[in-house]
Amino acid sequence: SQQGEEDPQALSIQEGENATMNCSYKTSINNLQWYRQNSGRGLVHLILIRSNEREKHSGRLRVTLDTSKKSSSLLITASRAADTASYFCATDGRGGGNKLTFGTGTQLKVEL
Amino acid sequence: NAGVTQTPKFQVLKTGQSMTLQCAQDMNHEYMSWYRQDPGMGLRLIHYSVGAGITDQGEVPNGYNVSRSTTEDFPLRLLSAAPSQTSVYFCASSRESDSSYNEQFFGPGTRLTVL
Numbered sequence: 674s675q676q677g678e679e680d681p682q683a684l685s686i687q688e689g690e691n692a693t694m695n696c697s698y699k700t701s702i703n704n705l706q707w708y709r710q711n712s713g714r715g716l717v718h719l720i721l722i723r724s725n726e727r728e729k730h731s732g733r734l735r736v737t738l739d740t741s742k743k744s745s746s747l748l749i750t751a752s753r754a755a756d757t758a759s760y761f762c763a764t765d766g767r768g769g770g771n772k773l774t775f776g777t778g779t780q781l782k783v784e785l
Numbered sequence: 786n787a788g789v790t791q792t793p794k795f796q797v798l799k800t801g802q803s804m805t806l807q808c809a810q811d812m813n814h815e816y817m818s819w820y821r822q823d824p825g826m827g828l829r830l831i832h833y834s835v836g837a838g839i840t841d842q843g844e845v846p847n848g849y850n851v852s853r854s855t856t857e858d859f860p861l862r863l864l865s866a867a868p869s870q871t872s873v874y875f876c877a878s879s880r881e882s883d884s885s886y887n888e889q890f891f892g893p894g895t896r897l898t899v900l
Contacts, residue, residue, distance in 0.1 A: 704886055715789075715875055715891035716828075723886070761827060771816045771835075771879050771887060772843065775828040 679762060679779040687784055692749040694779040696762030697742075703765050705738055705745050706773065710759045719747075719760075752783045787811050789892035791876050797898045798866040806861040806895050808876030816879045816887070817859040818843070819851065821872040822894075828875065834859055866899045873897070 680695045696705070704723045708716040722729045722738045722745065729736045735748040749756055759780050763773040792807045810817065818833035820843075830843030834853040848870060850862040859878075863870060874895045879887035 706888065708891075713894075715893045716877075716889075717891070718888035721886065721888060771818070771881075771889070772830060772833060773889065774830075774844075775820075777825060777827040 679760070679776045681779060682777070683780045683782070685782045685784065686752055688752060688754055690752055690783075692752050692756070692781055692783070694747050694760055694781070696745045696747070696776055698745075698762070698764045698774075698776075699743065700764075702740070705736075706763045707734075707736060707745075707747050708761045708763060708775075710761065710778070712758070716761065749781075752781075754783050754785055757781060757783045789876055789878055789890050791874075791892035791895050793895060794893065795896050797900065798863075799900050800866060800868060802866050804863050804866065806863075806874055806876075806897075808859045808861065808892060809857050810859075810876075810878040810890070811857065812878065812880070812890065813856060814878035814880050814890070815856070816881065816889075817853065818877050818889070819849070819859070819861045820875045820877065821845065821870075822875060823872050831861065831874075863897075868899045871897060871899045 678697050706721045707719045710716045720731045720736050722736050733750045738745045759778045761778045762776045789810045815836050819831040820828040822828050829845045831849050832851040834840045837853050837856050840851050876892040877889040879889045
């Protein structure tokens with residue numbers, strides 16, 4: 674079963690605009706991670722936010738986490754064509770360990 | 786470091802054939818896992834290992850076997866391929882097996898088609 678569901682499924686924006694994608698999950702977590710996947714490639718880790726954190730920044734990325742709503746958002750500011758990719762959230766379980774459950778992903782297209 | 790490597794990149798099988806997908810990592814990571822990725826379904830965990838000699842099932846283990854004889858290698862075996870196993874397979878590893886605060890490193894994937 675899918676723990677995370679991303680919204681929207683697809684997003685198309687112009688270069689320089691901000692892109693926001695959302696993730697909802699079902700059970701309690703220790704942390705939530707975001708990954709990027711370029712077409713035909715493996716996933717690359719972007720950022721991890723712990724359950725006791727509300728916001729985290731990394732370069733042009735800003736992640737928020739609302740555990741009461743079981744949701745997270747990923748904001749990419751000043752987007753570039755190179756940001757075109759699929760973005761996935763992944764959650765662990767309260768039981769700990771490395772088992773991640775991935776959402777279905779948001780396909781982001783940044784046009785020149 | 787080569788990171789996580791997977792072979793082959795592409796494979797076509799006939800129904801009933803068996804094969805092994807290879808995965809290796811050179812980062813001395815404890816935890817390794819196999820996922821399959823199907824359109825519109827994200828990644829689903831097939832099997833995982835928390836160290837050499839220790840493996841366990843994930844969400845979709847049927848039709849697949851794994852073993853972990855060394856820290857570096859984690860092959861995935863398809864026993865009798867079925868069209869439902871047509872997918873892209875990703876191997877991943879992370880440093881520690883008992884902490885969820887580790888990023889996972891992914892290989893480039895194997896695209897498998899079963900006819």
